[in-house]
Amino acid sequence: MKVLLSDLFSTLVSGGDAERDVVNARMGAVLGVDAVAFQRAFDASSYERFIGAYGDLPSTLRVIVERCGGTPTNE
Numbered sequence: 001m002k003v004l005l006s007d008l009f010s011t012l013v014s015g016g017d018a019e020r021d022v023v024n025a026r027m028g029a030v031l032g033v034d035a036v037a038f039q040r041a042f043d044a045s046s047y048e049r050f051i052g053a054y055g056d057l058p059s060t061l062r063v064i065v066e067r068c069g070g071t072p073t074n075e
Helices: 017-030 035-044 046-050 057-067
Strands: none
Touching: 017 035, 035 046, 035 057
16 A cells, blocks of 8 residues: 655645635635634644544534534535
């Protein structure tokens, strides 16, 4: 088995913290919650996300949206 482990920002996506913050804020807006609150909650959950505490990406985003007061749907 071969595995490639990589992070997204500064590896696959060029840029630094400012670019990451813009992407995270946009995700929050698309998901229907306050963009800044989502950005902060996403950043605060980095350790849990890295170890897979919330499962896959959709499950992880659901947890973060709920922390921001949103009610996510499967859509």
